[in-house]
Amino acid sequence: MVIMHLRSESGLFGPSDFQFRPIRQCWLGDNADVALGVAATATNRAKGEIMKNWTWTLSWSVPPNGTPAATYAFPNHTVVDDGRRIRFSPHAYGGRVNGSGDFPDNVMIPYPYLQVDFRIHGAASGGPVLSGRHVVGINCTEWPANIDHPPGPGFGAQSRCLGGAFLDDVVLPGETTPRRVTFEELVRAGCINVVDYTPRNPDEPLRGNLVRLDMPIWAPPPAIEVEMYA
Numbered sequence: 609m610v611i612m613h614l615r616s617e618s619g620l621f622g623p624s625d626f627q628f629r630p631i632r633q634c635w636l637g638d639n640a641d642v643a644l645g646v647a648a649t650a651t652n653r654a655k656g657e658i659m660k661n662w663t664w665t666l667s668w669s670v671p672p673n674g675t676p677a678a679t680y681a682f683p684n685h686t687v688v689d690d691g692r693r694i695r696f697s698p699h700a701y702g703g704r705v706n707g708s709g710d711f712p713d714n715v716m717i718p719y720p721y722l723q724v725d726f727r728i729h730g731a732a733s734g735g736p737v738l739s740g741r742h743v744v745g746i747n748c749t750e751w752p753a754n755i756d757h758p759p760g761p762g763f764g765a766q767s768r769c770l771g772g773a774f775l776d777d778v779v780l781p782g783e784t785t786p787r788r789v790t791f792e793e794l795v796r797a798g799c800i801n802v803v804d805y806t807p808r809n810p811d812e813p814l815r816g817n818l819v820r821l822d823m824p825i826w827a828p829p830p831a832i833e834v835e836m837y838a
Contacts, residue, residue, distance in 0.1 A: 609645070610628045610629060610631060611647045612628055613626060613629065613650075629648050630647070632646045632820075633645070633646050633777075633820050633821060635817070635819075636819060637769060637772070637815070639719050641733070641748040664736060664741075665742050665802070665803060666743050666767045666801065666803070667744050667804055668767060668802060670708050671705045671708075671722070671739040672705070674704055676702070677703060677705045677722075677737055678702040678737075679701050679737055679747055680700045680701075680738070681699070681731070681734075681735030682697070685731060701726045701727055705739065706724065706761065707721075708720075708721065708722050708766070721748075721765060722745040722764045723763055728763070733747050744767055745767055747762070751763075771792070772791065772816060774816070775794070778794075792808055
């Protein structure tokens with residue numbers, strides 16, 4: 609699993625250049641379809657400085673019905689030449705929030721959700737649900753179309769589904785020893801930006817599973833070319 613940074617307005621990368629950042633560890637929610645990952649640190653080879661990248665800010669708020677919302681994702685990608693080249697085509701999809709709640713059922717979506725009227729195409733899962741310039745949810749699923757019903761609606765997990773996350777071997781600012789930290793500790797330390805944040809109940813046990821992905825990779829990675837379309 610990797611994060612891939614594409615072209616950069618700063619000029620660090622050219623139009624067809626990219627950079628991979630491996631995911632070192634990943635918390636997986638036990639009921640909501642969400643995850644919290646930690647990417648390898650990117651370092652400027654010339655200056656030795658840690659590189660920073662722009663991010664959206666999370667929001668714990670639930671947009672009212674009718675609020676404009678959108679997602680940004682890469683559903684229109686193709687893998688060609690026997691997997692040696694990936695062609696990416698990012699797109700934004702806009703619409704409105706038309707529902708929310710703690711859970712609509714105990715099987716398909718048993719977690720706090722947002723219902724939206726824009727398409728959540730295949731391979732768009734994990735993209736942000738944006739509203740008011742903040743990430744209020746994460747794309748999860750879309751109910752399939754049938755003869756009597758058009759595609760949709762789409763559903764996303766509310767951002768607050770990340771509240772029970774935790775990570776291992778973290779050294780918070782002002783500390784020197786790595787330890788397990790909760791999502792709330794990361795917010796309080798300024799490592800994650802969240803507006804309208806509501807602290808979790810400290811009596812609730814931590815949930816979910818942590819997967820370590822920083823083991824050595826013995827097989828060489830495939831040669832990948834990326835074609836990005838505006």
